[in-house]
Amino acid sequence: MILVKSSSGIRGTLGGKVGKGFSPIEIIKFSAGYVSWMKKKYKNKNKYLIVLGRDGRTTSSIFQQFLVITFQSLGVNVIDIGLSTTPTVGIAIINEKADGGVMLTASHNPKNWNGLKMFNSQGEFLSEKDFKKLFYIIEKEYFRFASFDQLGNYFYRKNYIHKHIEIILSLPLVDKEIIKKSRFKIVVDGINSTGGIAVPILLEKYFGAKVIKMHCIPHGDFIHNPEPIEKNLKSICKKVSEVKADLGISVDPDVDRVVFICENGDFFGEEYTLVSISDYILDNKIGSVVSTFSSSQALKDLSINKGVTFYSTSVGEIHVVKKMKEVKAVIGGEGNGGIIYPDLRYGRDALVGIALFLTYIAKLSKIPLTKLKKRYSNYFMSKKKIRLSPNQKIGKILENIKKIYQGEKMNLKDGIKIHFLNKEWIHIRKSNTENIIRIYIESPSRKRMNFLEKKILYEVKKNYD
Structure with missing residues (x-):
């Protein structure tokens, strides 16, 4: 059994002894510790509010109940947005003026895993400093539960993915009309999680694309390894070529990473998600670019060619976000397909990545992805x-x-x-x-x-x- 605690939250495999895997006991301890941290961070409030979302894993709907009960027992109001994406939770926190939020997901890890991603009141992941405080609270069990007359309330909000998308569409560099005119035919692999809901909604309802769905029923029984890398995406690569689609799109289970498939079935490359979107952003805005030490040299080459400064950080969203704020970067992310566009929110977001990417290729007269990739350094x-x-x-x-x-x-x-x-x-x-x-x-x-x-x-x- 495995339990991993890091700046990405906690996640682990299911089963085994307490403290050795991701169990209901760990969920209660970590969620209680999170509330204690939140109350200490945002003092002197009569009532606190948390947003809660979950991915499509088979265990997420079960474990969600432990989170709701724990939060209410600690006197915190809960807004449950149901099946959701990690970036949607971030957006909902901002929109609802909540004090924080939790996404029940193990991100790209296999289906025998689950975990918690925790946010601050800005809809961003906790800093390293805040995580250290959180882990100390959990270790010492500094939890204070509410009396019977101070229990939190429960609220359910539906259609938050639509609200998230509508905010994306309000961005100046997302051009819904030019995407509609391109009449894209796109294959989508939703890995049987919430990407199977969110990505088709964005493409069909808002962009008028013809969508061929693969693994888009969010029952959580992942049909292949859920990390969106080439060796796990053979079936969509084959499908794109077979149906003569313009491109393919695959996301991870909580929809904060996105990769593209070329029209001939070749893998566009997860590294080139950020490279190509940065190319579009830098055509329209001048500013620095931030990624990680593990990201391709192709992004640095692009930055040099555009005459902007490129910065590298340790791997992890919180490190990229910290540097982006420091240098006022206009675009950033990770080479795993994670796009951070600060005009929307400081956090990885596959949906805004898709919207920006489709706008870019539509503006290039629906350029084939095989041709687009040749614009960039080949590594x-x-x-x-x-x-x-x-x-x-x-x-x-x-x-x-x-x-x-x-x-x-x-x-x-x-x-x-x-x-x-x-x-x-x-x-x-x-x-x-x-x-x-x-x-x-x-x-x-x-x-x-x-x-x-x-x-x-x-x-x-x-x-x-």
């Missing part, structure tokens, strides 16, 4: 992961790798990033959301990328405890 990237046993520590592995590459330029802010000549690099780090080591390798040459991949995998595995 070859490998993304590998190695599972750690519970007693394995990544520190020793990283120290050994540091010794092996001590003559190379390194960045040690988030694991180890090793820079080579000719824009080649390797990034090794512990995952924020799973008990794994993530290894990223990029090179302008496929042959060199393959060589570096074999070399680093051998060296990492050799140094296991």
Whole structure:
């Protein structure tokens, strides 16, 4: 059993002993701790308000009841928006002037996982400092439950995905009419979660697109690994080509990451989601761009070509958001398909990513995605992961790798990033959301990328405890 606590919230596998996996006990403890943190953060209020949403996992509807009961028992009012997306919860917090919110999801993790993503009153994830305070409260069990006459109230709000979309459509750089005129034919893989609701609504109702749905019933029985990367999306790649669609769209279960499929069935690449949308934004607004150490060099190349400053941060939405605010970036995100557009909200949002992307290709006279991708630097990237046993520590592995590459330029802010000549690099780090080591390798040459991949995998595995 696995339970991971990080700046992304908590998530874990289901079952097992208390404290070793994601169980009802953990849900109650963490939600109670979250309320205590919130009351301490936003003092001197008579009543507090939390927004609650959930993804389509089979366990989310069950676990939601524990959250509602806990929040009400702590004297907090709850607005339940039901089946939702993570960014929709962020939007609802702002719209309802709530003190915070919780999304019941394990994001891209498999269906035997679940978790909690927690927000502040700005509809953003908690900072590292706030998470440390939260974890301390949970450890000490500083919970104060309400008396019978001070229990919180429960409210249900429907159609929040529609409200979220309508706010997106009000953005100046989203052009609903030009998208409608393009009459797109799009295949959508909703991974049997809330993307199967939200993405077709956006495309059919608001953009007039013809949608071919795949896995769009939100029953939570994921038909394939839910992380939206190429090896998991073979069926949609094949379908796009078969039905002669203009493109394909796939999202993760809580709809904060989006990837595109080219008209010929080729994978556009999750890294190029942010690259292409940044290209569109920078055509219309001047400002800096922020992404992570693990993101493709193609984004930095684009920034240089546009004459703007590019910044890198540690992996994780909170790190990207912090830097974006600091440098007043006009666009940012992660190379996993996560788009952060501050004109909407400081948080990853697949729906705004889709709206901006479709506007861009419509303005380019419905340019084929295979042709669009040729506008950008062509790099070859490998993304590998190695599972750690519970007693394995990544520190020793990283120290050994540091010794092996001590003559190379390194960045040690988030694991180890090793820079080579000719824009080649390797990034090794512990995952924020799973008990794994993530290894990223990029090179302008496929042959060199393959060589570096074999070399680093051998060296990492050799140094296991």
